[in-house]
Amino acid sequence: EAGVAQSPRYKIIEKRQSVAFWCNPISGHATLYWYQQILGQGPKLLIQFQNNGVVDDSQLPKDRFSAERLKGVDSTLKIQPAKLEDSAVYLCASSETGGAAFFGQGTRLTVV
Amino acid sequence: GDSVTQMEGPVTLSEEAFLTINCTYTATGYPSLFWYVQYPGEGLQLLLKATKADDKGSNKGFEATYRKETTSFHLEKGSVQVSDSAVYFCALISFGNEKLTFGTGTRLTIIP
Numbered sequence: 001e002a003g004v005a006q007s008p009r010y011k012i013i014e015k016r017q018s019v020a021f022w023c024n025p026i027s028g029h030a031t032l033y034w035y036q037q038i039l040g041q042g043p044k045l046l047i048q049f050q051n052n053g054v055v056d057d058s059q060l061p062k063d064r065f066s067a068e069r070l071k072g073v074d075s076t077l078k079i080q081p082a083k084l085e086d087s088a089v090y091l092c093a094s095s096e097t098g099g100a101a102f103f104g105q106g107t108r109l110t111v112v
Numbered sequence: 113g114d115s116v117t118q119m120e121g122p123v124t125l126s127e128e129a130f131l132t133i134n135c136t137y138t139a140t141g142y143p144s145l146f147w148y149v150q151y152p153g154e155g156l157q158l159l160l161k162a163t164k165a166d167d168k169g170s171n172k173g174f175e176a177t178y179r180k181e182t183t184s185f186h187l188e189k190g191s192v193q194v195s196d197s198a199v200y201f202c203a204l205i206s207f208g209n210e211k212l213t214f215g216t217g218t219r220l221t222i223i224p
Contacts (some may be wrong), residue, residue, distance in 0.1 A: 031210060033220045042201060056211055077207070091155060093212070098205060100146055101155040101212050 002026065006015075006092050006104035018080035023105045025073070025094030031080050032069055033101060035091040041073070043091055049075065067083055082111045114139045116202050117130045118215035126190055126223050133187040135176075135202035143204040145169075145178055145185040150199045150217075159187075173211070194222045 013019050025032050030051050035043035046065065047057040051072040060067070064083070069075040079086055085092040089108050093101040120135040137143065147159040147169070160169030165180035174189045185202060202215040 033212060042216045045211065045213075048211060050210070058113065093156075095212075098144065098210055099203075100144075100158050100161050102158065103148075105155045 004092055004094055004104035005088075006107055008107055009105060010108050010110075012110045012112060013082055015084055016081040018078065019082055019109065020076055020078045021090050021092075021109075023075045023092030025075070025092070026097070026102055029094035029097045029102075030059055030072070030097050031101075032075050033091075033093040033095075034067055034075070036094065037056070037089045037091055037106070046077070046090075055111070064107060079109075082109075084111050087111045113208050114143070114211065114213045115205060116204055116213055116215035117173070118200075118202050118218050121199075122219040122221060124221045124223060125194075127194055128191045129222075131187070131189040131192045131220070133195075133200055133220070135185045135187065135215060137183050137185065137202070137204050139183075139204055139206045141206040141208050143206045145176070146203045146205075147176055147185070147187050148201040148203060148214075149176070152198070156201065166202065188214055192220075192222050197222045198219060 008045045032049040034046045037043045046060045048055040049069045068078045089106040091106045093103040095101040115138045144163045146161045148156045149159045156195045160171040162169040162178035168177045176187045201217045
């Protein structure tokens, strides 16, 4: 069974630039999560989708971050404009409703 | 709201030592409980899970028992190996809100 796919694996951008991350969840998984993991910390939930609807985006900095999940499958997370403090690993995960989440390898973002 | 509290790290043990990493939780509803592991430079991997009281999850020699009376899900292993060096995260999903909540993680280092 294919796992959660994320791209790119690494990205370096200058502050105030924009960046986008892509996630393809496990086939059939209705729930999709985006997490931000700053070095040395636990994952912080940014947004959670159930199919193509948003369940929780309370910790998403909406002035600069946006996410969408068209057709309830793939998802894109965008940052515009990026700040230095956005440097982190961005993790995508998917699950069957109420089930264990399976994570992708993550995208390591460095903002310089 | 839901929360997970893990024992403070880092934890350093000698090979073949007994491991316990404490995890307690607060949740509305009746959660499912998980342990995830993150090896250096990799994404999070599901290690084990338990979905109801007194369930024991186990994998790769690790075990954790869902204790509703003490709201705990402590991770144990009888004899650790150098390859177990990683960061371990306790997590829960509450029935109803489907939000995956993580603890802060415990870094484990095993010395030969």
